[in-house]
Amino acid sequence: MKKLLALSMVAVMAATSMIGCGKTEKNANGTVKEGKLIMATNAEFPPYEFRDGDKIVGIDAEIAEAIASKLGLTLQIEDMAFDSIITAVSGGKVDIGVAGMTVTKERLKNVNFSDSYATGIQAIIVKEGSDITTVDDLFAEGTNHKIGVQTGTTGDIYCSGDAEDAGCGTVEKYNKGADAVLALTTGKIDCVVIDKQPAIEFVKANEGLVILDTEYAIEDYAICIAKNNDVLTKKVNDALKELKDEGKLQEIIDKYIKAE
């Protein structure tokens, strides 16, 4: 009898600590670690996040820094593969994912998104003189282009869905956008579908590449937060709103993206 009681006590304790572990709202700010705001990103996405020496800088890093400062928290940045960010956020390893991340219905099943802080465009990079001159050329019947994308991004999701399923293209996945662009310059693939601002940076850094005038898709960038972490979601949204109202958000964007 005693043994049974002791066993059930252990079971209750185990269950309680499991709830404790699985919960991401650990303190009044709803963050994983007291006093910190831990951000996951993939520092391969200029001008939103990239390395300057050993520092991670860019629009997202500065927005997150400004949010952390409004919440009285110290920002800590964790660099990881883009397709690991949602798992890190939903698993409670980090507090937020800030990575030029597009809001999609699929992702909303696993994470919360803040209000949007920027617009993203899926652009197409080709070599000068390419037979691909518009988005429609990519999906024309009888074509079979090799399309480079960064794994797990919306460019990957759209192209895998649109071109591959329609049988008019093959999608080649790369860990970094820069690797996809390198494959394009060496003629391994015919185009790269990637977000427009990084596209501009990659084209600047490589000769003989152009961005098509027609865009593939227009999207909203937002910060992802663990599902059901309404405390932190509200705090992030309130901070974002203040940054918008103060003009600080635009100031950060303008610092990295010069008007064309």
Ligand code: GLN
């Ligand atoms: N906006 C794209 C997405 O969310 C790509 C983001 C990225 O590569 N950092 O999928």
